Amino acid sequence: MATTNAIEVNNLVKRYKKTKTNAVDGISFDVKKGEFFSLLGPNGAGKTTTISILTTTLAKTSGTLKLAGFDVDKNASEVRRNIGVIFQKPSLDENLTAEENIRFHAILYGIYPFAPFYSLMPKDYKDKLNELGELLGIKDELGKPIKSFSGGMKRKLEIIRSLIHNPKVLFLDEPTSGLDPEARKTLWNYLKEVRAREKMTIFLTTHYLDEAEDADRICIISKGKIKELGTPTKIKSKLLDEYLIIGAKDNLKLETELRKHKLEYKEENGLYVLDINGHSAQDLIQMIKTKLTTLKVHSPSLEEAYIDLIESEHNEN
């Protein structure tokens, strides 16, 4: 039976040996074919654990997982054939050239037979390599050891390498950690290009909210549990708590007026905080006739809302 899901995760639990709590605590989600799915959460939320289980390098404790229709435990080899992985820690061999890193990958995936030298590789490989090198603008550097490459360049090389076996799902585990803002931006532009060209499913983990905002859907996890799952817009409207802060010389008069309009408010340091949700700020202002000395609209960014969510989570324990 053909499935439209690239990834299916059902009630996944992972408890590491010699630990008392679950690193991943019963999460379930699906990722559709061609979707850009982002797993977002603070450090230690269970992102890398989840991605390691999905990419077959870590055994789960319980739950069921399917990738490209294959069971991750029973058909690990088929799963591996269908995925590309960009690891959190660089996975390039610093002593090898860029070309050797790519060649060794291609041979491990059975795309080409073994050859000890570049010159002995088939023409098809050389063409593909040159095409990718050109795309990256490092065609002339392919024969050089990657020690001399910048962090951003290395990341791009890893992406190129992971694409050489045409994976159905590309996993990116915090791909921009350790990169400066400019390198981050370049990398994202490149990834968008790749995605538009290859039309593959992308599974990203990140703790940067702005990176997740481009995703089709975001899944926020914290302490191994799913907190929110939906489109960025949906999550935004759910998370964002807008309110109005007002104050007047004659606070008594203002308070009477608020009560008269049956507006709910909280008093904080001589100011009144009114929930906007369900109204617009303008509606509220128009109801109030008392002369105001303070008027502020609080509209947090998604980043702030995300931090609030994670922090409130933190304080519960």
Add this chain to the structure above:
Amino acid sequence: MKIKHEINAIATIALRDFTKLLRDRMRLVTSFIFPVIFIGVLGGSLQSNLAADAGYNFLTFVFIGVLAQTLFQSTAAGIISLIEDRENDFSQEMFVSPISRYSIIVGKIIGEGLVASTQTVGIIIFGIVIGVPFGLTDFITLLPAAAGAILLGGAFGVIVMANLSNQRTANQIFPFLIFPQFFLAGVFNPIKNLPPVILQLSRISPMTYPVDLFRSIYYLGKPEYDKVVLFSPAFNVLVISIMFLIFISIGTYFFVKNERNR
């Protein structure tokens, strides 16, 4: 098709280790330092002080021992580095690629064996320079013994690695498992006569057999043979084969079983 793919993968993994060594000049140089100290300083001082009583040349004795020890230890250490590598560098790629876990181990043993062999080339040159009698015939007759030392070292590495969960434990435990073997195997010291307890330990120490195999071949037909050699070449080959089969099968079984269970 499947087998061809695995063989290609094994060759790639082995070539990577070898290429890495050739590119890493620092490692090439430092890998000679210990053997040179062992042979030059330890062998030299023993030769000057004890040779007259012992009745054989200590420099040569230590030199042959260090050849076997280097092949054994270097291969074992290389295999154990897989623990660290599995969360670093290119090895992560090996573990997510669609190849058999057995191919990873075989490729790694061959690769680390090539690395160890390259290191012994420098030791042989040093030995010849300081006057150890070592000719082409010795080199050729010792090649099969070298294969034995590499395979047993590799298998020893696999069984140690399979039972260690992380690199920190590995770094702490490996010296304890390897350094006593230097002395138990008699790399520098004669072990012809030993107190009972140490004799037992010496006989269960895996490194004893490659070291003795090297000497049993090198000293074959020479007057010192009875003074330095413990067992016949055939007996050494037998013990090495048995230990190899036990280590590699148990080690690989546990490695494959535990690799994803953390």
